[in-house]
Amino acid sequence: MALPTLPDELPVFDEDAPRPVPPLPRQDGATLTRLVAVMRRLLAPDGCPWDREQSFESMRKYVLEEACEVIDAIEGGERAALREELGDLLLQVVFLAELGRREGSFGIDDAIAGIVEKLVTRHPHVFGDMDAKDADEVLRNWERIKATEKANRGLLAGVPRSLPALVRATRIGEKVQRVGFDWEDRVGSRAKVTEELGELDAAIAAGDAAAVEEELGDVLFALVNLSRHVKVDAEGALRRTIEKFTTRFTHVEARVKEEHGGWGAAGEDTKLPLEVLDRYWEEAKAKARAAR
Numbered sequence: 001m002a003l004p005t006l007p008d009e010l011p012v013f014d015e016d017a018p019r020p021v022p023p024l025p026r027q028d029g030a031t032l033t034r035l036v037a038v039m040r041r042l043l044a045p046d047g048c049p050w051d052r053e054q055s056f057e058s059m060r061k062y063v064l065e066e067a068c069e070v071i072d073a074i075e076g077g078e079r080a081a082l083r084e085e086l087g088d089l090l091l092q093v094v095f096l097a098e099l100g101r102r103e104g105s106f107g108i109d110d111a112i113a114g115i116v117e118k119l120v121t122r123h124p125h126v127f128g129d130m131d132a133k134d135a136d137e138v139l140r141n142w143e144r145i146k147a148t149e150k151a152n153r154g155l156l157a158g159v160p161r162s163l164p165a166l167v168r169a170t171r172i173g174e175k176v177q178r179v180g181f182d183w184e185d186r187v188g189s190r191a192k193v194t195e196e197l198g199e200l201d202a203a204i205a206a207g208d209a210a211a212v213e214e215e216l217g218d219v220l221f222a223l224v225n226l227s228r229h230v231k232v233d234a235e236g237a238l239r240r241t242i243e244k245f246t247t248r249f250t251h252v253e254a255r256v257k258e259e260h261g262g263w264g265a266a267g268e269d270t271k272l273p274l275e276v277l278d279r280y281w282e283e284a285k286a287k288a289r290a291a292r
Contacts, residue, residue, distance in 0.1 A: 039094050056099060066092050125138065155179065166234045174228065199215045251287065
């Protein structure tokens, strides 16, 4: 469905206009208006056909992809890559805001004004007369103010359902911890992991597939809670383990190709003995230790 065209009050994007970027000490976001102008030009009646076909729903996957690329850039430690990926993520914000403006529901300034007001309201220790002695107290105040603002909404309602499961479990644990619904220390949390593992073993022994799924979920949730108590990011820890596994398996794969001609070289149903693959795996581990 074609979007309605609203009267333009901002200058039309001029590709020949100068593009000065101020030095870092003077950068204050003033160039955001140029990005808004570019987006408005792309969505104009004679703009980009692909952009004009997009909707809030079709843009969801791009928002997720760009957010993940920002995370990858942060973990990679490359500031140039982070700068680029932040620009790509900001484009998604401006794109969605311009779709909202053309729909007549909201615009980029509404979104910015909303977050500014929220930040000021939820930081009374900075913008008001409240004191906060540490970060934990800041978070407790944040949740208290948020609860007042959203009095009719449950404590967990603000945790997005579309978050990756480990991240969502962590955020839920953090929220309930701030109201006292949590183990006092890591000892109780660790004991819960053991308890849930026992229940998982019992479900496996009973051959109850539905119970196995439920108990496995309980084990994972208990491990996420333990990660909070030992101050480890569960999502980051799993991501690093996946990268470690991928690196080691790449070595295994290279050795299989070198020594045996590759997977299935002797027939599609042929598998190399596990002890052979495990030897290559140990080589990968030794190689990583030597590199460290």
